[in-house]
Amino acid sequence: MANFNIDAKQDMTYDAIVIGSGISGGWAAKELCEKGLKTLVLERGRLVEHVKDYPTMTLDPWDTELRGGLTPEQKARHPQGGRVGFIGEMNEHFHANDVENPYTEVKPFLWVRAHQMGGRSLLWGKQTYRWSDLDFEANAKDGHGVDWPIRYKDLAPWYTYVEKFAGISGEALGLPQLPDSHFLPPMELNCVEKHVKSRIEKDFPGRNMIIGRVAHLTEPINGRGKCQFRNRCDRGCPYGAYFSSNAVTLPAANATGNLTIRPFSIVQSIVYDEQTGKASGVRIIDAETNADIVYNAKIIFVNASTLSTTQILLNSTSNRFPNGLGNDSGELGHNLMDHTYRVGAMGKVEGFEDQYYKGRRPNGIYIPRYVNLQGGPQSDKFVRGFGYQGGGGRSNWGAGANEPDFGADFKDRMMKPGPWEFFITGFAECLPYHENKVYLNKDVLDKWGQPTLSIDAEWGANELALNEQIRIDAKEMLDRAGLKEVIDFDNKHEMGYGIHEMGTARMGRDPKTSVLNGFNQVHACKNVFVTDGACMTSSSCVNPSLTYMALTARAADHAVSELKKMNL
Structure with a gap:
């Protein structure tokens, strides 16, 4: 696929370095490469090449020994991430090993990670709004x-x-609270x-029910096939029908000839040059050899995913930034957010x-x-x-x-579809609370001897009030829609279950508060950019x-423009 910086003689200097290859890192790589910058992508995990490294993409449940279940050894690798219920035999290889990458839950927090090329872009739900x-x-x-220092028009x-x-497939509605996208035909x-849609929209004016807006192709584009409704x-999608870095942005970056990928690269810190007032490069630990290596670049994009990005910034200390790169405000690590879920x-x-449906639509x-x-x-109960x-x-x-039955009658009965059911969750x-925070834990080290994160966050009164209204409204809508x-339900859960962690390195107008x-x-280090979930100011x-x-x-686009103006 791309150039791989894994040989003994290594290029040490690039125009740009991108830390992480997930959704935002893949986009950073594509844009920087297409604008002519020689770009190094640092990925802490292994290589995953599109199609080639999707070993379970065509397997049926009966093709595997445990029918999708996990072995005790596999479960042992995910004592925390396994709580979410999304890890199974078919995708376990795309989830990070919690034992090698520990973190401390000061308050319960579920942190789902994916350490490989493509990151969580191989696992995400693809809902795009x-x-x-x-x-x-x-x-x-x-x-x-x-x-926020920006508005929608920006x-x-x-x-x-x-x-x-x-x-993006979806349906235009013209709602001010949910602007329409550039859509492919909706599912x-x-x-x-x-x-149910007709009943809800009739009985509850102002409430709309639509097909989800998703990063699934319903028409082929750019050599990618359309969704086959396999769910x-x-x-990993062999058709490239859903958006992932592996299928979409990294191949585009590679096509320029400007992309280099270095796997097994644990980013230890960003190197700050006290003389120039800029970041000069990135220090990594080779995950396989433990070698300490520094790569240099004019601009650095930090896209390791929300909490990993903040962990890197906190660990990037210097005389100028004793509490972490760019942490003049003291807000680095604070204002952690997620979405409530399971209510x-x-x-x-x-x-x-007498009706059914065709395929397994990967969308709701x-x-x-x-x-x-x-x-x-x-x-007046919540904002x-x-x-x-x-x-x-x-x-x-x-x-x-789970039925204790067998024989021909049982088999015939199982071939007949059961009753229709419908659910909403x-x-x-989540509000940006300063007290919801992460910080370095130097007493608990990872496999490579690096400080880990302690996570201290919980839902506030506003989120709990929102959840209560979600439950009440959901039941009322389904009752009025004629369901029996x-x-x-409110399956109470800690933060992290939404897997939408945001904040901890927020954008803002004032360097004193962001x-x-x-x-x-970064306000005080302009050649470092953070564009993953860490940058979010609200949720x-x-x-x-x-x-x-x-x-x-x-x-x-701004980075390259400023680079050409010699401002970075």
């Missing part, structure tokens, strides 16, 4: 956190830019989802027994935020808001897994990855 000024103005309006053209290349709701995305309602839908429905909108219903994801379907032959915005045996400026540059209630993509493309 633009933020609006409702989100970018929220902090300034209600006084929580600091004001990011709108960059949303369009990344959407055209990534490929289709099934018959029960269409029925095996977290094994909602479910029930059965009568009728439609979405109900955009409808509370605390300008000119809409307001709540901000929430949206719902979910979907409808029929139980199938898997329903017989809410995602609520409706059950509301780490980054409006172009994602919205929609999935953040599309915003990371747009911020990264915008920052890369």
Whole structure:
């Protein structure tokens, strides 16, 4: 694929270094390479090449010994990440080893990591929604956190830019709180989802139910095939139908001839030059040999994922920055956010027994935020808001897994689909609390002798109030939609379950209260850019990855422009 910097004679100097190869790191690599910069991508994990390294992409459950379950040895590698319930035999190889990469939960926090080329872009849910000024103005309006240094108009053209290349399927609605994207044709709701949609939109004016907006191709583009509705995305997609760094941005970067990838590179710190007032390079530890190596570059993009990025910045100390690179404000490591999850309602839908659906659509429905909108219903119980994801379907032959039965009649019964069911679960915005923080733990070291992170964060009263409303509204909507045996639920959980960790190196207008400026540059070290989730100043209630993509493309454009002007 790309040039690999793994030989004894190594190039030590590049125009740009990108730390991390996940969603934002892949975009940084593509943009910098396409703009002519010789770019080194440092990846702490192994190489994963598109298609070649997707060993389970075509396997059926009966093709594996444990039918998707984990061996005791595999479970032992994921004592923390395994709590989320997403790790199985088919994707375990894409999840980081918690034992080799420990962290300390001062308060319970689930940190799901993926240490390989492509990072979590091989595992993400692919829900892609633009933020609006409702989100970018929220902090300034209600006084929580600091004001974003940008607004929707600053990011709108960059949303369009990344959407055209990534490929986003969805339906235009014209809602101010959920701006429309540049869409490929939407996936289709099934018959029960269409029925529930009509009931909710009739009985609850202002509430819309749409097919999810996702980074799945419904038409081939740029040599990538369209989604085959296999719903095996977290094994790697051989068609390149969903967006991942491995299938989309890294191949584009490689096509320029400017990309070099160095795997097994544990970034120890960013090297700061006291004379120039700039970062001069990145110090790594070779994960296989433990060699200490420094690579030099004019600009550095830190895209290791939210908490790993902040861990690197905190560990990058110097006379100028004794508490971590760019930490003049003392905000580095603070204001950690996530989305609440696992709260909602479910029930059965009568009728439609003569209908089914084709394939395994890797997407569900979405109900955009409808509370605390300008000119809409307001709540005095909480600030901000929430949206719902979910979907409808029929139980199938898997329903017989726990039945103590056998024989021809049992087999015939299992071939008949079960009743229709429908569920929704809410995602609520988390406020940026200063006390929700991470910091270096020098008493607990990782496999390579480096300080690990301690995570001290929990939901506040506002998030708990949002969750309560999510539960109440979910049950009311499903009851009014005519579902039977409706059950509301709140599967209480710690932060991290949403796997949307954000903040800890936030953007802001004032260097005294933030780490980054409006172009994602470290205020006091302008040639270092942070464009992954660490940069986020608030969390919205929609999935953040599309915003990371747009911020990264915008920052890369600015970086190259400033480099040409000799400002970096």
